[in-house]
Amino acid sequence: MIDLAEKSTGVAAVEIRGVHKLYGSLHVLHEMDLVVAPGEVVCLIGPSGSGKSTLLRCINNLEKIQAGVIKVFGELIGYRRAGERLIETTKRETCRARQHVGMVFQQFNLFSHLTALQNLIEAPTRVQRLPREKATEYAKELLGKVGLADKHASYPAQLSGGQQQRVAIARALCMRPKLMLFDEPTSALDPELVGEVLDVLRDLANNEMTMMVVTHEIGFARQVADTVVFMDEGRIVEQGPAAQVLDSPRHERTKRFLERVS
């Protein structure tokens, strides 16, 4: 599949090569290699503390890496290349480069002093300098798509967890991202609210959005993911088509993890 996509567009959506990440002396990511094709849905699974969040956060440069290289649609985020070396760019340039990578957090992180609609249009109007009316129009369309057309004037505190997470997804989409990163988008939700958020993700996947999703919802991964990546202790233990990794894992560690979560 990777080969196919690279042939068709010539450039991978995400390309991670030899990435190492350390927090001080704590080595969190070891020699990461991962390629995601445009339109592909990748689910990252693995035990808590295995480095899944860290990997996502390195992709949009919320965290700096200590070795290796990450490209998103062929471009570096937070670095520029000078011969053999990568040099950190200014904060301003980093911000510009990460605009087209949307991120959704476990804790929603909606701006609590702004209404749902204001949450959506804040970055498009201020960062991308889109005219207010245009941003509002698109924001309302997106709120409608996630089933919250009537909630645009509500503040986050007045919404349920599931509704907040759907607003958060719409907020990321409002920047017209080419890649969406989801860090356990349903882990903070009551069980009966998980479905409504996963429905939105499924919709996105059907619309050819490139997505990387950290999740513990194995059923969802089996249904929606093209590729499943299993991580443990900062290493990619196994990756491959969803059905293969989830139903006939090659590695003992993957087997044990899947037995525990399902």
Add this chain to the structure above:
Amino acid sequence: MTVISDAMTARDKNDIPSRIVPRSKYGTWIAGALVVLFVFLALRSAFANDNFAWPAFGRYLFSESILLGLVRTIELALIAMALSILAGMALAMMRQSSNRVLNAVAGTYIWLFRAVPLLVLLLLLYNLAALYPEISLSVPFGPILFTMETNTVITVAGAAIIGLALHESAYCAEIFRAGLVSVDHGQREAAEALGMSSWLMTRRIVLPQAMRAIVPPLTNQFVSVVKTTSIVSVISMPELLYSAQIIYARTYETIPLLLVVTFWYLVLTAVLTVAQHYVEKRFNRGRAGLSDYTARKLSRLTLEAGK
């Protein structure tokens, strides 16, 4: 059978109370009565005592020099507070920045001006001329652009404003820093992930939320500044207190004039308290929750409307 069950339901209906009344708060009533009694006794003793000289109080309350002093106090407090807020905000951001030099500079400033008593600082500034008789602006190691005598720059009012601003900005910085720290880290992360620059993030996301934690202590600081302006009377700045002192040095009506001064400080603080209420309301947007009293009243009206 049916007769009995009908009778039962009728009785059951009678069993449902017609209204639910909040618990009586006897403690509030007793405390209230005691307070009224004490206030009455205090007022009676004050009015019965001729030494208070209430007619003089009435005479000076709106006298021209007192009102002029009042205006100067207000001006002084407003300017000092405005400068302190600006400097305090800048210092708080420097304190948070990853630039270690800025961080150390802000830390030292805060330490220095919180340590030096305001009274000492004011006297030092007032006597700055002894230290630097002239102030000049020049290109470093180059020609002098202009020179002035220190005493023409550091006037009494100038020394008062600079002194107050230096002192209060150190406190404001800590208030702002506490406010910035109180904002959930996830908010910055979300803003960053959306491509917002640090400046945009601070201005549009962090500060508006930090204001919830900043406004109450900042108002408190403002109240304190209003009163602290009375200290500048030591460098003969004719603000409210010094204006009164000038009069009673001449007429010996010390008590009534000090009461006039007290009265005006009470009024200023009351005005600030009311302002605080409105500012807090503005920055609490997005916070769920009504006051207990409003919530109760609303629920009752809703129920009654349903009947």
